[in-house]
Amino acid sequence: MSRYYQPEIETASREEIVRIQNEKIVRQVRHVYDNVAYYRNLMDKKGVKPEDIKSIDDIKKLPFLSKDDLREAYPYGLLGTDLKNCVRIQSTSGTTGKRVVAFYTQHDIDLWEECCARAIVAAGGSNEDVCQVCYGYGLFTGGPGLNGGSHKVGCLTLPMSSGNTERQIQFMMDLGSTILCCTPSYAAYIGESLAERGYKPEDNKLKAGIFGAEPWTEEMRRSIEKSLGIKAYDIYGLTETSGPGVAFECEEQRGMHINEDHFYAEIIDPETGEVLPEGSKGELVFTSLDKEAFPLLRYRTRDICILSREKCSCGRTHVRMSKPLGRSDDMLIIRGVNVFPSQIETVLLNEGYTPNYQIIVDRVNNSDTLDINVELSPEQFSDKVGDNQRREIQLGEAMRTMLGIKPVIHLVPPKTVVRSEGKAVRVIDKRKLHD
Ligand code: ADP
Numbered sequence: 001m002s003r004y005y006q007p008e009i010e011t012a013s014r015e016e017i018v019r020i021q022n023e024k025i026v027r028q029v030r031h032v033y034d035n036v037a038y039y040r041n042l043m044d045k046k047g048v049k050p051e052d053i054k055s056i057d058d059i060k061k062l063p064f065l066s067k068d069d070l071r072e073a074y075p076y077g078l079l080g081t082d083l084k085n086c087v088r089i090q091s092t093s094g095t096t097g098k099r100v101v102a103f104y105t106q107h108d109i110d111l112w113e114e115c116c117a118r119a120i121v122a123a124g125g126s127n128e129d130v131c132q133v134c135y136g137y138g139l140f141t142g143g144p145g146l147n148g149g150s151h152k153v154g155c156l157t158l159p160m161s162s163g164n165t166e167r168q169i170q171f172m173m174d175l176g177s178t179i180l181c182c183t184p185s186y187a188a189y190i191g192e193s194l195a196e197r198g199y200k201p202e203d204n205k206l207k208a209g210i211f212g213a214e215p216w217t218e219e220m221r222r223s224i225e226k227s228l229g230i231k232a233y234d235i236y237g238l239t240e241t242s243g244p245g246v247a248f249e250c251e252e253q254r255g256m257h258i259n260e261d262h263f264y265a266e267i268i269d270p271e272t273g274e275v276l277p278e279g280s281k282g283e284l285v286f287t288s289l290d291k292e293a294f295p296l297l298r299y300r301t302r303d304i305c306i307l308s309r310e311k312c313s314c315g316r317t318h319v320r321m322s323k324p325l326g327r328s329d330d331m332l333i334i335r336g337v338n339v340f341p342s343q344i345e346t347v348l349l350n351e352g353y354t355p356n357y358q359i360i361v362d363r364v365n366n367s368d369t370l371d372i373n374v375e376l377s378p379e380q381f382s383d384k385v386g387d388n389q390r391r392e393i394q395l396g397e398a399m400r401t402m403l404g405i406k407p408v409i410h411l412v413p414p415k416t417v418v419r420s421e422g423k424a425v426r427v428i429d430k431r432k433l434h435d
């Protein structure tokens with residue numbers, strides 16, 4: 001069984017990929033310059049003309065776009081074609097509170113769904129699979145993207161959307177779902193709910209999960225794989241570039257292949273904007289090479305990650321991105337120390353705790369405080385209560401080693417941390433409320 005959806009392009013030689021990118025970028029820059037006044041102004045200000053872009057290497061000459069630009073140009077300012085050619089909008093889930101509206105022509109939808117189809121096939125999907133999509137449907141890109149990809153692959157598609165876990169489980173068991181698509185936090189919740197109903201991992205027919213849209217750790221992956229009895233694949237994307245499927249994992253599970261025939265990736269220093277060499281950690285920047293309606297050039301994602309061109313055993317030749325460490329705007333600065341929620345998750349799962357936690361940051365007497373509510377599993381809970389103080393101290397120490405600062409740990413009873421059906425809200429930063 002082929003594990004590629006479009007083998008010619010997914011395993012194309014490096015020269016072939018560069019040839020495609022060279023051809024597309026010249027056309028795309030011309031398209032944007034002619035149709036998007038907002039970006040034309042940025043290029044004019046920088047003194048760059050479309051004829052200066054002769055190959056993909058020349059991309060460095062182009063100005064960046066940021067989320068602020070998107071806000072300024074909202075809603076129609078970055079549109080690359082007449083509205084009459086557009087057939088759909090999608091919008092961000094608003095994790096960082098800033099609305100982005102993206103537009104699609106039918107061509108754009110097709111290429112997006114093809115990218116999602118590549119991800120599903122890489123996870124072992126074929127027309128024999130039953131694909132349960134419980135990402136949210138509607139404005140959020142998760143549901144529509146995977147739904148379209150699943151159709152292209154020919155899976156029997158269950159357009160569940162998120163929520164109503166009881167019904168998710170019933171359909172999963174009755175219809176024998178083999179592939180599950182949702183956020184990792186919802187996958188963990190479904191796993192937990194199955195166990196509560198007395199199901200063992202081998203009782204379901206699932207073989208793979210395609211989980212993304214939020215940061216998750218390797219520890220979280222292992223925990224989900226165990227609870228559902230599956231192999232869990234990561235998928236990445238953002239509304240600005242189309243949605244999920246910009247990059248996806250293969251069976252190697254070591255980084256996500258970026259669909260380089262559609263999206264050109266760069267890593268930059270977020271402070272200086274300088275392009276960094278392969279292997280450096282920095283901010284991911286994407287150029288969509290052939291989207292018509294919302295053709296962003298050099299869009300700064302704020303996601304921090306590393307690119308690798310190391311050969312992959314799956315045979316795909318497209319560059320791989322590491323799991324984003326978190327977004328630069330997710331990063332907490334607590335008493336001057338940079339803290340990512342993903343670091344906290346790693347420690348918790350390594351120390352044998354559940355992935356149900358909440359981080360509370362506050363400022364008391366001009367000093368930042370960091371508290372973490374950590375839910376105990378029912379087994380941990382029924383242990384001697386007297387042990388909790390020792391556990392809190394131990395976990396606090398493990399956190400200090402990882403983070404460089406020591407949080408106050410509160411172990412809380414099972415089922416007291418609210419579960420997420422979409423993107424999890426891990427952090428409550430009360431400092432913002434005071435300003
Ligand atoms: P919002 O900004 O409202 O969350 P999107 O739904 O478009 O809007 O989310 C895109 C963002 O979600 C990405 O920029 C990234 O930060 C995060 N994301 C998406 N997929 C992943 C993933 N697999 N791992 C970590 N973060 C991810």
Ligand code: ZN
Pocket residue numbers: 250251252257312313314315316
């Ligand atoms: Zn691979």
